[in-house]
Each structure stands twice: as structure tokens, then as C-alpha cells.
Amino acid sequence: MQIIKKAAIWLAALTALLIVLLMTGTIFQSRTFKLHNSSSAIAAAILLSGAVIMAVGAAAHYLRHRNSLTIFAVLMVLSIGKLIIMVNFPIQPTSDFYTYHSLAQSVVSGNTWQKMLTDGTLGDNILWPHVLNIAWFFSVFYSFFTNSIIVGQLVSITLSGVSAFLIYVILRKFLDQRVAIFAALLFYALPAFWLYSILNAPESFFLVFLLGSVLCYYDALYTVNDTNTKNFFYLALSLLLLFLANMIRPVVLVWIIVIVLVSLLGLPSQRISGKRLLARAAVFAVLFSGLSAAAIPIYRMFYGIDLAPAAVLQNYSIATGTSVTTGGQYNATIRRTVDKILDQPHQSRNTRYQRIIRQMDAITSNNLHTIKRTGVTAFVWQKVKNYMDENYGADWLLYNTQGSTAKRFTATVLPFVSVYAVVYFAMLLLLTASAIAAQLVMMWRRPGLSNRAINLLFYGTLAVDGFFLSALLLEVQGRYHIVLYLPIIVLLALGGQLISQQLHQNEKEV
Numbered sequence: 001m002q003i004i005k006k007a008a009i010w011l012a013a014l015t016a017l018l019i020v021l022l023m024t025g026t027i028f029q030s031r032t033f034k035l036h037n038s039s040s041a042i043a044a045a046i047l048l049s050g051a052v053i054m055a056v057g058a059a060a061h062y063l064r065h066r067n068s069l070t071i072f073a074v075l076m077v078l079s080i081g082k083l084i085i086m087v088n089f090p091i092q093p094t095s096d097f098y099t100y101h102s103l104a105q106s107v108v109s110g111n112t113w114q115k116m117l118t119d120g121t122l123g124d125n126i127l128w129p130h131v132l133n134i135a136w137f138f139s140v141f142y143s144f145f146t147n148s149i150i151v152g153q154l155v156s157i158t159l160s161g162v163s164a165f166l167i168y169v170i171l172r173k174f175l176d177q178r179v180a181i182f183a184a185l186l187f188y189a190l191p192a193f194w195l196y197s198i199l200n201a202p203e204s205f206f207l208v209f210l211l212g213s214v215l216c217y218y219d220a221l222y223t224v225n226d227t228n229t230k231n232f233f234y235l236a237l238s239l240l241l242l243f244l245a246n247m248i249r250p251v252v253l254v255w256i257i258v259i260v261l262v263s264l265l266g267l268p269s270q271r272i273s274g275k276r277l278l279a280r281a282a283v284f285a286v287l288f289s290g291l292s293a294a295a296i297p298i299y300r301m302f303y304g305i306d307l308a309p310a311a312v313l314q315n316y317s318i319a320t321g322t323s324v325t326t327g328g329q330y331n332a333t334i335r336r337t338v339d340k341i342l343d344q345p346h347q348s349r350n351t352r353y354q355r356i357i358r359q360m361d362a363i364t365s366n367n368l369h370t371i372k373r374t375g376v377t378a379f380v381w382q383k384v385k386n387y388m389d390e391n392y393g394a395d396w397l398l399y400n401t402q403g404s405t406a407k408r409f410t411a412t413v414l415p416f417v418s419v420y421a422v423v424y425f426a427m428l429l430l431l432t433a434s435a436i437a438a439q440l441v442m443m444w445r446r447p448g449l450s451n452r453a454i455n456l457l458f459y460g461t462l463a464v465d466g467f468f469l470s471a472l473l474l475e476v477q478g479r480y481h482i483v484l485y486l487p488i489i490v491l492l493a494l495g496g497q498l499i500s501q502q503l504h505q506n507e508k509e510v
Helices: 002-029 031-036 039-062 068-077 080-088 095-108 113-118 123-127 129-144 149-172 177-188 191-196 202-222 229-248 253-265 274-293 295-303 310-321 332-342 349-374 376-387 392-399 403-412 414-445 451-471 478-509
Strands: none
Touching: 002 031, 002 253, 002 376, 002 414, 002 451, 002 478, 031 414, 039 177, 039 414, 068 149, 068 177, 080 149, 080 191, 095 113, 095 129, 095 149, 123 310, 123 332, 129 149, 129 202, 129 229, 129 295, 149 177, 149 202, 149 478, 177 478, 191 392, 191 414, 191 478, 202 229, 202 253, 202 274, 202 478, 229 253, 229 274, 229 295, 253 274, 253 451, 274 295, 310 332, 310 349, 332 349, 349 376, 376 478, 392 403, 392 414, 392 478, 403 414, 414 451, 414 478, 451 478
16 A cells, blocks of 8 residues: 555656646746847846845745744735835726626625626626626625725735735744745745736635635644544634635635545654544545535525526536637637527526537537647647746736826836746746655655655645646636646745755754
């Protein structure tokens, strides 16, 4: 059994290493990057990226003895830079961001979801429950303050800082303080997400919920108390937060698979028995699966409207994700097909839903034949390039500005940031690849890694594998790979821990 477990860990780690290297190659294929990648811009981006990473390391060293409140305060202070951009480049939300904002405004104005469905305000968003969920989350904050887009932006900016803090809190549980701070600051400094979070970005909610769920799951496993009351409380809270994350981006089933696989194939731990770990992972997986299955009925009851069944969104996403003409991105023709079927009020809503499901199945079948004819490798390469587009932050911010503001952004910010975002992320990916390789070498040459360290490597690499490979099945956008930042940062931090341990060892020898 030990051989099978170690083989599984090696397979996950080697697959993740190849995926990280593939990511590194594809992010340089961004259209915006190619438009502005002059030699001087690349050189400046390399210098700035290196300087930021060194500055982050210095800050982590300086803050290594500070308490959590200080770390949180530092992250909030760093948000001032985002506020400066927000003020200098005011946005006028468009596309999805307009939908989130306008629906949130309608809710705060007293309109019911039933009324919005009747008067056409919802439009085809009745097919996409996650859009309604995102709007509702923003409406909670609008109701406390004002229904201005600025509130949505401030919420997103604040939550992005909270996400970085949660990364620190999670990593601090099993890594050095200095390494945990280093990883959190590296995440916070990601240029693409840094810019993107200035918008009313739903991923800011998603990351907080997902990281909060991971933190609570850890506490559910390892909190020691006689009655297990706290363990069950943390498990329930983790389940709730994961469900909230799934309300925004329905991809967290990957995390469920990760924790089940680790509980089955991870190496023995002194902190918790294998049977107890597997039992809690199984209970968590079963409960979450039940909640996921009941999600649409829950949404229908909460919003009071006849939302489309989950198969509509799933089949639409697969049909779009297999589109050769768009490389798995948004396809206007497919969307018009959906809207045409939906816009037939003489048919019952359920009839239209079923027609959409069947039509999406037919489009997917045709797409698969096209992929087979034109080449699977070429399609996958194009889709990965679209998925890993690291200029989503600058592009979406530009897309949500108008007139002279857009011109100023294009002239002053976009040219360099489009290069810097790619170079910075490429450096993190190369560091991550090095960290994975170093840990594999240690596992191969000598028993230099504890079972705990190997299990952490297993968690991180499985998450990279799962989130990346599952994305190839569905519609992709550049911003959808934000979830990959989390396991990448964790794997990079594990490499940083090895360096920290080596430094401590050298200090003792001296």
C-alpha cells in the first residue's frame, strides 16, 4: 500500500510540474503582451519583478516577529495603491460587471426577483444562478452603505486583502512565520489580480469563502478537545463557506476530490489517525455533494423564481468550452442560440430549458467532431493560452472604462502593466516549478521530507492538477485561472520553507 501511495504522490507532483511549465510557456502568448513586449519593457518588467520579490522577502523578514493584527494592517495599508488607481480611472461597469451591479441596485431598491423576472430585468440571467448569487452578495453591502459602484469596488479591494491575510493564516499553521508572510505578500502583489480586484470582482468573494473553508477544514481535523464539539463546528462552517464559494464559481468540487484522495493516499500522520482523517473527509464529501445536488432547489426557494436546472449551465459551458472557433472562450453564436430559444414565451419555461439542454448537446457533439478533424493538440494549446491569459486584469479594467479615461489608461498604464503582469507571474511559476522539483529530489535521494511535508506537497499538486485539467472541459476566460494562484503560492511557500530550514541549519552549524 505504501508503494501505491508514494506512486500516487509522485504522479501528482510530476503532472503538476509539467502543468506549471506549460503555464509558463502559454502566458507569453497573451495578445496584449505581444502587442507591448518591447525589449526595454521586458527588461524593466524583469527588474521590477525581481525588486518586488526581494522587497517582499525583506518585508517578510522584518515582520517575522509581528502579530497577526500587524500583518493584516500592513495588507490593508497596501490597498492605498488600488484606491489611487480607482480614483484616477473611474469605471463605468460593462458586461458581467454591469449585470452584477445593476441587479444588486435593483435588489436594494426594493424590487423582488419575481418582479425583475416579470419586467425583463433578469433577462437570460435566469439561466445562470451564479450571476444572481454574485449580485446578491454585493447587494448586502449596498444595503448597508449606498448602491454605488464605488461600494462594490471597495468591497472587492478589501476582500482581496482579506484573501492574502487568510493565505498567511493558513500557511502559518504549518510553515515558518516568515515564509507565510512572504507567500501572502507575493500573492497580494500579483499585478493581474491586483488590477482586477479594483473592479467589482466576484472572485474576491470566491477566494475569501474558499480560503475560509480550507482554514476551517484544517481546524476541524486538528483541533484537540474532549467532546469533538469544536471539530464538528469547524467542519460545518467549512461546509457552509465552501457552498458559498460554489455559489460564485461552481468549481470547488475539485477541492472535495483533493481532500478525499489525500485522505486515501496520503502518508501516515502523527497528528490524526488515517481512519479518522478518512471518516471526516468522507462525511465532508457526502454532505457537500448533497448540498450541491440541492443547490438549484435552494436557489429557487431563496429567490422565489423558476431558475434553470443545473444541466443548462453545464451543457452551455461544455458547448462553449469545445468551440474551436473561439478556443473554448465565449461564443456569440452559441449564446444567440440560447437566447433565441429562451425568448419564446409561448412555450413553458421547462420546455425551453430542455430544448436548450438538447441543443447544447448537439453543438458539443459537432464541436468534438471538429476538434477530432482539426487536431486535438492544436485546440488544447489554444484553449490553454486563453485560460492562462495573465492580462485579464488590465484588459477588464480597460473594458470597464470609457472615453478619455480609457484613453489615459491605454496610454499610461496598459503598455507596461501588460508586460509586467506576465513577467511577474512567470517568475512565480518558475520558482514554483523549482520548488516542486527540489522536493521531488529530496524524496528521491534521501528521506529529507517528513510525511507532513509530503502530504502538503500532495495537497498542492493535486489542486493544481485538478483545477487546471477540469478547466479544459468547460468555457474558459483569463480570470478563471485565479483559483490556480492558491495552490501555486502554497507550493512556492513549501520551497521557501526548505530554504528557511537550510538557513537555520547553517546558523546552528556556525
